Amino acid sequence: MKNKIGAYIAYLKYLWRSSDQHSVHSPFVFELLTKCIHKVPKGSKTSAYNQAIKAYLEKKNIPLISPLTELTILETSLTNRGVTAYFVEEINADFKQKELWKKLISDKNIQISIDYWSFGLIFTKKDQEKEHFILFKNSWR
Known part of the structure; x- marks a missing residue:
């Protein structure tokens, strides 16, 4: 019971902090959201x-x-000078996944991170300032 309540509270916090595409100031991320x-x-x-x-x-x-x-991130960041995207499944499934997600988004090689509750996207994009977005999925509207 305690775990279910904790998960419910975590989800409510996520909804409180999340926003839609109108709060995205990155043209790269805005286009990814609206066109994909x-x-x-x-x-x-x-x-x-x-x-x-x-x-x-x-x-x-x-x-x-x-x-x-x-x-994978370390190998790609050492060999790739362009943009690389990583799809991270189940970022809020359990404590281990949450900790991995926190570690990934704090990595100096990651410039863009997008939290969609059930999955996350991270990007190496050397020419961009580090940004983290917490966004709703379109199915929650």
Whole structure:
């Protein structure tokens, strides 16, 4: 019972802190939201978001790496000078995943992070200031 209450409180905090595309000041992230993520049908599973994001980023020649490990980020950041995207599943599933997410978004190689509660996106984009976005999925509107 205690875990369910804790999860419910964590979700309410997430909803309180989250916002929509109108609070996004990054043209890169705004376009990703409006032209890709918000086009995924309501009620879709995480895998549908993964596929849509991958297809969208491929058109822009941005590789999407999934599944993600910490070693993957280190290897890619050392070899890649462009933009790389990482899809992180179940970022709020349990304590271990939450801690991994916190560690990833604080990494100096990560400039952009997007928290969608059930999944997260992180980007290495050397020419951009570090930004973290907590956004709703379109299915919650």
